[in-house]
Amino acid sequence: MMRARVHITLKHGVLDPQGKAIANALAGLGFAGVDDVRQGKYIELKLEETDRERARAKVDAMCQKLLANTVIENYRIDLEG
């Protein structure tokens, strides 16, 4: 068993409406000096796999095929276990 953690973030330069709205809301709540808010996704999953290389290849394929929208998003995979 291996645990994979995937971070999916918008590519540089892509508009992030959610991040923008959060930044405004934080300012409205009186949090000053907050900048550059970006919202992404964080996905955790367990894999029946013991080989690190194979596990990474598998999760990479999942990202390419489903988890990330590679036209506008980047992803990062961390493995553990």
Place this chain on the structure above:
Amino acid sequence: MMRARVHITLKHGVLDPQGKAIANALAGLGFAGVDDVRQGKYIELKLEETDRERARAKVDAMCQKLLANTVIENYRIDLEG
């Protein structure tokens, strides 16, 4: 300037429709042996703050007030810089 990374995840025991849908979709795509998929949020922001303690307290307050709904979500804060 400090960079904060916030992970917001559903509490244990809260059903995660997004995670479940991803698990089903992965199975449908032929990825076998995937288990326990959970989807959370990942928020990055910059803070005009040099003191680590103060920065953490500030981001913690943001999470409590806005970023997370503590009825169903946990959060984790990582600071850098």
Place this chain on the structure above:
Amino acid sequence: MMAARREPAVDQKLASGMGLSAEEYARILALLGRTPNLTELGIFSAMWSEHCSYKSSKKWLKTLPTTAPWVICGPGENAGVIDIGQGWAAIFKMESHNHPSFIEPYQGAATGVGGILRDVFTMGARPIAIMDPLRFGAPDHPKTRHLVAGVVAGIGGYGNCIGVPTVGGECTFHPSYNGNILVNAMTVGLARADRIFYSKAAGVGNPVIYVGSKTGRDGIHGATMASAEFDERSEEKRPTVQVGDPFTEKLLLEACLELMATDAIVAIQDMGAAGLTSSSFEMASKGGVGIEIDLDRVPTREPGMSAYELMLSESQERMLMILEAGREPEAEAIFRKWELDFAVIGRITDSGRMILRKDGQLAADLEIAPLVASAPEYERPWTPTPARAPLPAAAVPGPPKGMLEALAQLLDTPDLCSKRWVWEQYDHMVMADTAQGPGGDAAVVRIHDSNRALAITTDCTPRYVAADPVMGGRQAVAESWRNLTAVGARPLAITDCMNFGNPQRPEIMGQFVGAIQGMGEACRALDYPVVSGNVSLYNETSGKGIQPTPAIGGVGLVEDLRRSVSLAGRAGLAIYVVGETRGHLGSSVYLRELWGSEDGAPPPVDLAAERRHGDFVRAQILAGHVGACHDTADGGLLVAVAEMAIAGGIGAHLQAAPAGVPAHAFWFGEDQARYVLAIAPDHVAAVTAAAAKANVPLAALGRFTGTALTLPGETAISVAELRRRREAWLPRYMGQA
């Protein structure tokens, strides 16, 4: 800080990378008497692009009828405007977002909706309805499912959030769209007829105002602008996909309407394709004035944007306005209240020139009128589409297991199945004026606070257009007119979205020319002018074009909502068909779905008959003689009756097909100019007499009764079963059943 930027040298190679031909580049050099700088070249390439200049299509578009006593503003503005009485105007337009939606279905479709909404509210209208004609590739193509899911979610994601109901559209499948789906979107809005806003700039000294979202590097293309050379810091290849922000658009909509209630605005135009370039040039050119812009004042999302990038960015949710000088503070207060950017970026001059400054330096200096006037206009060679032989009904076999089983089978196919899976993802009721939402012939949306309504429909039968562009063009217009008529509306005008392949191929250009000809004929015969539209060419991959698809968006007026009807059959009503049924099976759905053939000439469209039959049907509806009405289209009579039965939850007893027409041709033939009427017994005599007097063919088919569809000599099929079959295909295909 800012990375040093080397702008590439301007030459013909660079121009061709931006889509300008050698001849066009030479024309630019001649016009300027010098070599343009990069920003200027970018402006030319945008303004002279197919998208902005209509260089391949203009000659033919000009032949369409665009006037009628009720037309307030025809093509040439952001949207068309018609007078609908009582001081109100309807403003509408349709547009394509085909290519972006293929690359990124969710965002492509969402920003398509955002763009067409802006075209309508920039003229002062509150949008009241969205329609979305969609064409996807073959269901078994590996990309199709993903595209359907993303496009539908994207349209809903934008329309639902902004709170404009999506009340109808189309969704069909054909392999010709495998590599080029069509995502068209139409918006209809309402404004007071004396409060329409135009894009003609005026008033030397008046300020040029930028409002909405900040500008980023969204959608900046041009092959040679490759990031490596142009922006050395960025490792990633910049996505050309734009992300929509419906929340900001909602704010922009409300802020614009609030400002429009004053008289501070001289001219306004959304920033759509080619952003600041096309909006500023179009506004200046319409007003015959000059504009000076200080690009350093444009609100930006990213540091270090160049003049080129600022002028060509396609960031969403932005508008350009000319205000009366001195009105800036009150306008600014409104936009600040809605938490939007507001910047005075320039002013109107009498120089006739576009002067752009950046970092204190001159970034472009172009004379506006010649740039617009000498935009290329091509008369592309074209060859007419060869006529197909008609296919006699006798040459098409009957269904192996009877009519009713064939019906059930047809209802369970991609094109004829219920599209509920799509429209349940759209808020089609928000604004609480939707009298008839998706699922009927035309949507009926009440004019708020009145008992009048607009009827709205979008239509096109691409297989007919492919088989015979002239007939297909006629049919698309006629079908939309019929759909409006079927709810009791008076059809008033259309918008269109001309989706075709590569116009540089004579056979594709021939399709375009033929379709325009047919559309024009139908518009003239039906008093149904074109008031706005859009052209989308080059819809093809590896030399294979899509089925030519001139999508038509029709708008009509329901004078009294209580007189409007739906297609839902009711117990006890007699079923009649208006129009002649010869049993035309060429290019029919029956032929394709049961026998796998797309052969044969499409059904002829007799425009005089269309007019006569439609006017008759409308008069009968308005007289209160009609309980339900449905036009017949794909799948023919039996499908139409079944749809009425399913909608009303009522069975129908049908009589045998008349002698002289093979039964399957009678029930599944796609002859045009027909409607199915459900008539209460005590109105039958009046309707029959009126039909005879108007020289309109009218024939009895049976009666709505019981719980099943019956035909003499066949096993009855329950309406519940028909509904189950009709609802099955899409959820099953999308993996939800």
Place this chain on the structure above:
Amino acid sequence: MKAAVIVFPASNCDRDIQVALRQSMGEEPIMVWHREGTLPKVDLIVLPGGFSYGDYLRAGAMAAHSPIMREVVARAGRGVPVLGVCNGFQILAEAGLLPGVLMRNATLKFVCRDVHLKVEAANSIFTGGYRPQQVLRIPIAHADGNYFADDRTLDELEDEGRIAFRYCEPDGRISSEANPNGAQRNIAGIFNKDRNVLGLMPHPERAADPALGNTDGRALFDHLVASLGP
């Protein structure tokens, strides 16, 4: 009676609620911009549907912190009736006026259609116009209507009769097929402890006009007006 409708930046059912209230009240409700710090003296506060802040982050999360919400919370505490429809329900939950949260629909898709609702508690100022166990047909239109609370809270809601509406079959049966969004125990609407706050996902204001063919929502507004006086 006086009513206030709170308008958030991307409320989009504010006019719909306004029309329904006007129809039942015979006069205009007061439309209050969310940035206002004060609220006029009113007998009823309504939070309409929409996408208050684009529903970014979580539906209703940002709106719950709008300046006006402090005042809404205070008034609710003093017993003023507060009605939240759809996004309004989400905001009430995020603001802590109602327990639980509204998560993404189990199908992950936005859904707009008529559903059937069972009136589980007709003993409130909002639902008193209905018979107990009456079945209504009312439209829904949301992407985040999947009601979640922990079991203890759910039991408490049941025990205290604070479940106002449940999704049901046309004949009133509570089934998972009738549940359009995965809400726990088919919950479509709940009260606060004092029963002066109601949040519900379905849109009664879209079912209040005979010209649109459905008036099952009308009694909710009529009864509020009857109870809160002329």
